[in-house]
Amino acid sequence: MNITPLFIVLPLGGAFLTPLLGKRWKYFPGAACNIITFCMLCLSIAAVAMVYRYGIIMYRVGGWMPPVGIALVLDSLSAFMLVTVNLVAFIVAVYSIDYMKMYTARWNFYTLFLLMIAGMNGMIITGDLFNLFVFLEIASIASYALVAFGTEQEELEAAFKYAVMGSLASSLILLGIALLYGFTSTLNMADMAQIIAGRRGSQLLLFVSGLFIMGFGLKTALIPFHAWLPDAHPSAPAPISAMLSGVLIKTLGIYSLMRIFFSILGMTDAVLNILLALGAVSMAIGVFLAIGQWDFKRLLAYHSISQVGYVMLGIGLGTPLGILGGLFHLFNHSIFKSLLFLNSGAVVYATGTRDLRLMGGLKERMPVTAATSFIASMSISGVPPFNGFWSKLVIIVACVQGGRYGYAFLAALVSLITLASFMKVQRYAFYGRLGEKWRHAAEVPFSMRFAMIVMAAACLFGGALLLPSISAPFLKGAEEALLLGTGYAGRVMENLK
């Protein structure tokens, strides 16, 4: 049986059933969401194994033959992204069981959450450019609504800003797709790649590249396009912040950029240099904006900009090692940034504040939260032996190998500033004297603790992904899929016959 469509069908079906049954049975939404995300996590791990053994897996939607019909294409890059998204989604679903007790209308939350996952999974496995746009909009609109979920002043304002910027980005992307369709008369990615490869060097392709960099750059929040992120990500409920920072900006932005530039348009040195420069600028400016923040979640949001810069830097190098490092850092960042947002949620759950100056000494009252946040802080700062260290090391080594010593130095420097910034978080939130107000703050309930501990364990052992036997199907496979470039089209076409 072909498992490819299940990644869209399961969450979409869950999102359909939740509002129907959720009002009547109080426990249905949470239980359904947890079961579905767990199934998808298992399926995505199975997908990695299957792609490794059998090569690309295709599914023809409605039985129509591509390039006329829509195809779902599962290659090793898609499988890699699926594992990243569904791992974080499952952990966040477990965490939400207890965290969402703070809110009313929980079934709304689970519906939007499942829709967002359906959108992201759809984007990852689709082989059709317009279909990618549709799934992108499903995920985006669900995320606008989720940012506004608290319906307080700040949340609404942030959601409005995010929705306007996001719609602008979507319009630019749609314009790019329209121009590409006019140029190639097809929407199937593989077919499009073959036609473009036959007609190199058109001015139109340059313009389209610019549109895509702007559009997906806005969705990724690379530095000149970042204004919405520090408002939107902290305003959402903590589990959603973890999803937004952990996987949404990567799926909507980085994955689409990689897929479109490497597999369809064909990567050129000019685009690589632009990505490299954008990555380096985001990395450096993001961390400087972060260090002065006193709002816990806002600080984390600025660090997301900075860490995504690392991913872009690695991919922009264009060398096999650079891409491997970029992808590895993408995976690691989704783990430790989600964990940090879950920690911030736990602190909000216990104390009701996000201001670091008001906290202090929470280590005594909340040992699990403090310990896991310490592990995550060390991971994001690149301290050995945690996973962030290994991916940053790979990126820096790749920079040096490519002869880009300036970028290597910058990457190391930003890592140090990140460490300083997280020392501040640890110092103000968890160490120091216990504030009089928090003498009765209690550790968070079991499901939240469980989620944080699992993520912390993943941070601790994440470096093992570099071991040859584990990385061959997972990281190495994704890296090879990218390096294949427009050869992707040949593989897909071969599979169709």
Added chain:
Amino acid sequence: MTVYLLCLILFLIGVYCILIKRNLIKIIIGLGIMEYGLFLFFVLVGYRMRGRAPILEPDQIIADMVDPLPQALVLTAIVIGLATTALLATLAMRLYEKYGTFDITQIRKLRG
């Protein structure tokens, strides 16, 4: 050529609206105008001069037909645009309840 330029002008009017206007409702309208300029352009991509509708009947050879695919895509995009506009309008209403104004210069709790 003129039609393409007109689409571009419509698109730019929308972008201008989003960037310059202070009223939330006008920003939403600007977004709508920008999207319509884009949709018109997309439909024109598939248009042929003096083309006819692509309806196939037996014993008939169609020499010049309009490409139906962009029309289908634009319909999809319009529906997506509707969802976005509805959500934005809801947000604007809730913002008005909280702040008592549609002016974005007065809706500034977030900064930094």
